Ligand code: SF4
């Protein structure tokens with residue numbers, strides 16, 4: 211079996227909350243570190259003992275010294291926004307790995323409860339501490355993990371696409387500024403108006 215296949219098999223054991231509690235950027239990065247950097251197999255806090263056992267089994271390791279945490283099958287915690295306190299800063303949207311938060315600039319934000327993985331990443335970004343966690347009636351399943359993995363992938367693709375578009379928009383603005391050196395009067399006003407529109411579009415895209 212190739213290392214790439216092994217990483218993928220180990221990633222399949224991870225809960226896909228993308229919470230970074232293992233110290234890595236996401237579940238796949240942790241799986242990669244287990245295979246390529248000899249990282250401990252017991253760093254996934256949400257996964258607990260069940261995930262450690264599963265990985266140990268796949269790698270044919272003795273895991274008995276590493277089972278010191280709760281089991282995987284615990285109730286999922288969900289984030290929610292105290293909406294009266296939300297100032298609409300959009301920071302939580304950028305932090306959410308699975309696009310589970312909706313809202314617009316200066317407007318109230320909400321968590322799509324069915325999409326939330328309970329990763330808690332949004333909590334740390336909120337400047338007014340208006341995101342809280344509550345217990346759900348639900349146990350996090352392998353099916354939930356697979357859905358979260360797909361949402362994370364889509365979120366990353368969207369962020370990448372937006373960054374390319376924003377870069378392209380800003381290049382246009384830069385080019386326009388150079389052309390402005392040779393124009394004046396109404397032409398300059400039209401150019402400035404165009405730049406303002408482009409910047410507004412870039413800002414709107416950043417808050418998508
Ligand atoms: S669920 Fe969180 S702690 Fe576990 S591997 Fe994924 S990112 Fe790391």
Ligand code: SF4
Nearest residue numbers: 306326327329330332
């Ligand atoms: S809403 Fe918050 S806790 Fe839920 S998945 Fe998004 S960042 Fe994580």
Ligand code: SF4
Nearest residue numbers: 296297299300302336
């Ligand atoms: S980070 Fe907090 S204040 Fe800002 S939009 Fe999200 S919930 Fe509202």
